[in-house]
Amino acid sequence: MLGLNRSKRPIELGPYPAERLKRDASAITGEAEIPPISPPLTTAGADFPLVRAANAHLAAYEELREPEPFAKLAPVPEDLKLRTRDIKGAGYFFNASQMAVCQIPDNAWLDAALPHTYAVMVVVAYSDPIDADNAAAGWVTGNEHLLASLRAAEIAVNISGQISSMGFKSCAHWTGATDIGLDKMAVLSGLALRDGGRVVNPYMDDQFALAAVTTDYALASDLPLHATAKNGRDLGYFLGLAGGVSGFERRRRKKRPSHLGPYPVETLKRIDRPTTHIFEDEVPRVPSRANMYVRTALGDLSEKASREAGRWSQKHPVAQGIVRPMWALKPMQDGQTAPKAAQPSDNAEANTKALKALGHYLGAAITGICEIPDHCWYSHDKRGQPITPYHKYALVVLIDQGLETFMGASGNDWISGSQSMRAYLRGAEIAGVMAAHIREMGIGARAHTSLDSDVLHVPLVLHSGLGEQSRIGEAALNPFLGMRFKTAVLTTDMPLVADKPIDFGLQKFCTKCFKCARECPSQAIPYGGKVIFNGYETWKPDSERCTLYRATNTKGSACGRCIKVCPLSKDTTWDGPILDRIGSWLGINAMWLKPILAPLAIWLDDALGNGNPVDAKKWWLDLEVIGERSFKYDPKNHVERAKGANRPMIDPKKKVNKAENIAYFPASTLPPPDLMAPFPTDRKLGLKLAREAETVAEALARRARNKKKPRA
Secondary structure, three states: OOOHHHHOHHHHHHHOHHOOOOOOOOHHHHOOOOOOOOOOOOOOOOOHHHHHHHHHHHHHHHOOOOOOOOOOOOOOOOEEEEEEEEHHHHHHOOOOEEEEEOOOHHHOOOOOOOOOOOOEEEEOOOOOOOOOHHHHHHHOOOOOOHHHHHHHHHHHHHHHHHHHOOOOOEEEEEEEEEEEEEEHHHOOOOOOOOEOOEEEEEEEEEEEEEEEEEEEOHHHHHHHOOOHHHHOOHHHHHHOOOOOOOOHHHHHHHHOOOOOOOHHHHOEOOOOOOOOOEEHHHHOOOHHHHHHHHHHHOOOOOOHHHHOOOOOOOOOHHHHHHHHHHHHHHHOOOOOOOOOOOOOOOOOOHHHHHHHHHHHHOOOOOEEEOOHHHHHHOEEOOOOOOOOOOOEEEEEEEEEOOHHHHOOOOOOOHHHHHHHHHHHHHHHHHHHHHHHHHHOOOOEEEEEEEOOEEEEEEHHHOOOOOOOOOOOOOEEEEEOEEEEEEEEEEEEEOOOOOOOEEEHHHHHHHOOOOOOHHHOOOOOOOOOEEEEOOOOOEOOOOOOHHHHHHHHHHOOOOOOOHHHOOOOOOOOOOOOOOHHHHHHHHHHHHHHHHHHHHHHHHHHHHHOOOOOOHHOOOOOOEEEEEEOOOOOOOOEEEEOOOOOOOOOOOHHHHHHHOOOOOOOOOOHHHOOOOOOOOOOOOOHHHHHHHOOOOOOOHHHHHHHHOOOOOOO
């Protein structure tokens, strides 16, 4: 049965059932006679726009290969298996196809040996081929190894930073930037077998890229494969009996049209406008200074929150590995546009299919396109400079935050901040490469990420048909991923075809479901009905209360508890639980049943314990980064054992006070766009404005009378 043992499978085993393959320690002796080699990074040619874009990002990663370790060793376990679970778990969290560990023999170094004794090996499989009639096939063909190496390099840099933040030496290696024979280490670690002049993997043949992290951090070693293990794709693999991703699910994804991606987005009901009202003539353009995270950092919420603002999502070793490449990619979000187009680009439909296919190839879960309304642009950037809208279209990519880690997490524990950051980094890489590729073709494009965005992402998710507004309020929900995603945006003037908004009945579902509000640790999510806030129909959360909790969480890093407990944040692939798959299908294809099925689904979600952390999926060590500069990777910081960790279970019988004490801070209460000094929130005023907020019915009636919106 597909996905039968998935919930019980430890994440450090990975998505392939490699633990079932026969091993042979004697292969180590044979490898001693074979010298290491450093094959070149193959591409279709240096003049290809996509090659230049990918190489520029690889060059940014190359600057980060060998981080300076923190001066103090972290209190890691003596048990090497626990250490290895932490490191392999991180690799699979970053979407490595396979991971392995082995000791480094003297003859594995290409030149001078580093003072490292262990190698963490990373395999990244090539993405599924793009349809031959899609223009993106011409961009990708011949560059498969380059693009897989880009992902492998990112993973290696992340893990290297994680290990070094714990006080150990480390260095990242990949094809084109390595001090070690990657093929040799793949054989020694049990990831590949020699087949003539090449190395092959039992599941990927030779369609993969390699990376390594060499280190003095002692780990549990794997054994080489036995010669008979060349093909691991047996019946158990196809059925997913070990709990890995089944061969049938992989085949399903491979057969999907490239531009549609892995999920059946073509089955969604499309409508002309989002399912929640947006009074565009009443939506104010707000400055980036209004972002509650920016307000926290600048001292608007509290002095304590301001001190924690830079570290709340980065106070864990895994996050310390992510933060370096995130900042390295930030300068690459924009750049010069090539003076001459590399190829025709006036066919909007062909462009749309090509960009979507490329986004999926690079790792996006779902993509959507819309024309950008003016109100979706910030009025001013983070430096207070005015923003004049400069591109017509937005391509929005959704990055899955990772199902396996999502299952093991509680939502507000020590891995929570890294879940967001990992998705933000992947989104920055995808949008950054695509934007650079478009600019190399002679067309303007810019990537917008968590670190620097000129656009508001949530309304673009609504307009591009990727989600509906949810009870969580300042977040949209996708029918296939639920809330388990983060976004990146690419804006451009390349002619594209916009998607229409979607309707999968979420407004009816969220009206009846209060699980996120019930389980929210800061009680920031409303139980009541929707209101009109800054021209949007929404369930308005208390952004101040939510942000304060995330910034000052003492038993975890940030918070995504609402994401964890949402009944729609499920696995809807062929490997997912049968009830989840049936529920997802009915929710999309039989919306007329929602009044009957929604209450049943909500009750059943609680009855099954959905939203509880799965212990078998917890792979990370509960550690905390301490130091005056723990908001960034700094060797002056150190790592300590965490003083407790949030591990809450859902509480269907929880007694809650539905008399809400939620505050609103509309546009009229925001600080000046160029003010870099504190501008404290006025909670008393915010509570008053919440009590006086227009209901949707009141706003519709007012607009029918042609009356202006009331002043907040």
